[in-house]
Amino acid sequence: MSIHRRRYSSPPAAPPLEDENLLSEILLRLPPDPSSLPRASAVCKLWRRLVSDPRFIRRFRLHHRRNPPLLGFFETYGGESFRPTLDAPNRVPPGRFCLRRDLLVPLGCRHGLVLMMDPNRKDVLVWDPVTGEQHPIALPPGFDAQETLASGAVLRADGGVHFHVPWVVSGKDDQLVASVYSSETGLWSNRIATPLPSTGGFLTMVSMCKPAVLVGDSLYWTLIGNSAAILEFDLERQSLAVIQLPVDMSKENHEFTVMRAEGGGLGLLLLSQFGRAAQLWMRKTDCEGLASWELGRTIELDKLLSLNSEESKDLVILGFAECNNVVFLWTFTGLFMVELESLQFKKVPETNNACFCTPFESVYAADVYAAPAPVDYIEESKSVRSPTKPAAVSRSVDAPAATHSTIKLQIEAPRRPQATVESPQNRPLESLAIGNKHYEMMLSSEGRFGIFYKRDKAENAFKWAEIDVTVYRRSIYFTIEEVLRRCMVKAGYENDEDIGHLLTRYVPLLVNGVCMLTYLKVRSVNFALSPEGDRYNVKPKVSLALEVPLPFAIAISQLGAVEINSMPRRTIAVPAISVAEAAHFMIPRDQRFKAADYAHAVKFAKSLGIEFSTVDLNMKAGSAWWLLRGEITEEVFQLSLPLPESNFTEDDAILHSMFCLNPDRSFGTALFSLGELNAGTYGSILRNPHKGMNANSFFALCSGPLSTMWKNE
Template identity: 55%
Template sequence: MPASSHPPSPASPLEDDNLLPQILLRLPPDPSSLPRASLACTRWRNHVADPGFRRRFRLHHRRNPPLLGFFDGCGSLDFMPTLEAPDRVAPERFSLQRDEGDGVCRPLGSRHGLMLIIVPKRLQVLVWDPFTGDQHRLDVPPGLTTNGWDERLINGAVLRAAAGDSEHFQVVLVAADGGQENRRAVACVYSSETGAWGGFITTPLPNHGHASSLFSRYSTSVYMDHAVLAGDSLYWQLIGNFQGILQFDLERQMLDVMPVPVPIYSKGNCFKLMRAKGGGGGIGFLFMSNSNYIAQLWSRKTDADGVASWVIGRSIELDKLLSLRSGKENIRIVGFAEDNNVVLMDMLRGFFMIQLDSMQFKKLARPKAAVSCCHAFESVYAASSTYILR
């Protein structure tokens, strides 16, 4: 009998066990994926329950984490879920355990499954993992709150130290000098690997800005909104008598300042930093006017001579997209999810999420309290058992 006529030999349990983790690794990064897989059979449950597998699952999907929801950025830290059941994370699942005497805590932003929170009363920042509840408290480095700075003018960002490192993290704190002389921005970096803050990194601040700004008579400060990570740099908005963008290059450990072609804050306008379209590593922003409901997506381009300039890449007619009544809606951009390219807008009819690539939108329930700033929580939940899903 020819060899080809023999039936194939069944795979050995060892071969199946080697192949199964690779299959499970490719499940979608939805919160319900691994809990559901663990219910299939004992063998699947054993693989999913392995801490090493869960770590690889998080790393495999790190570049496309789902948008689980938004945290209120005004101090309450209430969580607003964005997914539907069975992937919806109940708000009570993410509850920060505060120490007595912490007082009001203000979130500065989240990234890579971690939330950065400032505790003004203690002059500390808190790195919080909402899934595990783990907390790391860091004293704000001495000197960051001198020369007119105080805790209200400090902003920052948290990120994992490296793509394959799920244990260590970095914190970058920034502030802008409020004085009229020796005007500068300053940054300081903490590494959990060394357990120490580095030295201060500074850059001068210009003395001019858009005269039409609501804040032009105030000293320059780093706006309370979260940072955007684009390429190897973090970016924050600067407001006051200079309006622009503060850039911190993570690789070169350098600060830089760039102007913007529009007034960041003027009556009836909204401004939100985001990654440039296409994900090529550059920074962009969305500028919107309530007078005509047109949102412009700008990006930073560099020509052949190395000269950088801002260009409008796209305009979105929000009145047509959302069926707005002319002059009847006051729209505010209150949040942005950098990995999913989603903006969160506050309108009279509720909160709307708009996916800027597909232009699909979804309405969310309006929070009970007024919200002026929200921080997106984009992360891969890699638990082996079902948690609070409704």
């Protein structure tokens, strides 16, 4: 008898596109374009279920975190205004990333997060535009409005859930101070510091306009002001260091930005003086550990972007996307994005204003529930449909959801509750620093103490002096005009007609910038002191880091409250602006401040060697230069002292001499109305200045090559 053995065969393997685990791995490797997952979800029911799973979306974002697409950018001083840069079907709707909160300044984007700062400088906000999660963070003591310009960055470690916020400020003792916030612990780290470059110590600070660039384990910020340099924050070693720019760059005014060098490491993108070429520098370290700059490629931007000589002069770097190696360049013709490796470029449409850009690089999986539903999701009507194969669907990611879809897969991300603010602890009353403490306590317990006030609290007498805006604007105009004329002659301009045309074009713009920054400074000083502070309620929509020529920046920085010495009663002089002039920010009613036009004027002035700087608007105290009074007695001009001589120095006279010119360009006319101060006469500090002293004082306050021009006049 024969025995027949049964053969048992394993069940047939599922086809690859039906194996969910294998299919998930395949879908995970789709390009990180915003349209990838919506298109995949329209294939069939299985694909839609896989790609709409929140766990898959998290894996998808994590898988592509090192090569995210450049979705667009936030305008640095446009609040949270997002500008998409991709073309359809990957273009993100402009309103998709919106916080609907005013007065927020983006400081940087990385790993899908955006760091926002509140202008009052009391806290920052970490925001995930894709999920909508928000994390408000209170700044540590001493890192808020008491300091100068500050900046920060945000990053995730190894793609995890927790994030870190490094924060850097320019300290009061000529130091850069930093601390790092950890979302895992909810605490700030110990402070670390490094000294500022020793170049006079005036107004060197971290730029808020240019976000930090992450290279390896270090963040790099641009330092601006009196000393242009790079600040390195080594996150691994928790150390700060200042890196000087290449030697041949420090003598000229160039546009530059920190970047990742080709092949890794720290790099620098430098625009030539007239903007026609871009130089790519690399930071190299030799075998002995010494680091130095090395020039790499040079890109001829005027040929690449088809710019004429006038347009290439006004190139401005507005942003840099570190993952995609894309630089944002502004010209008269608009905003360009240039990919530095392939040299492919694209003009961003509808960009009429030169506003600094904070690029947003992130994996945006779009809203797969907004994609057209696959055929087996559609609810059949009672009428019989033809069993024909549905046509392929091609749709932009911002297309509306199909009206016949019966299944909604939208899952709202959980949101953390708003942080609560704990009330501060009551401070103990200060006791007398001298005397018999036991006797003091006995008198206090017996109720035999009266109420005592310190003299500086009981006798504070604020006196306001209004600026004569007509004199102020006219003097600035004549000074800038003469300075530009001299600089153009030095630069080789010979045609008087061309010089006159350029002066007519750029001088009014630069004057408006100085007046706008003056308004912002006076507004800051008066907001908490003046009983009529409401006249300064309107804040112009301009950059808080507005740059003006360095000598005027010095003067504006010293335009603040001054405690008058040698007076019988404590008196504090405060600069003010009339209601009529404050209403339009000290700019003529028939003119408007346009950021793009002002950026062009600044670029032109920098090309002539003129230095620019920002001003710390948070500093309320100043010097007495603006309290000097210009007078003409017996046809002799003098800067007289309306207050005791101990309040003034020769430096005050130099600053004031840039601001007191008559229509015939002779010296005269008081700059401020000092009536409320009950000013007297205490002699003079300057008599009969020579013609052109206003421009000479300007050059004397410069540094670098221009600082010696006053000697030649």
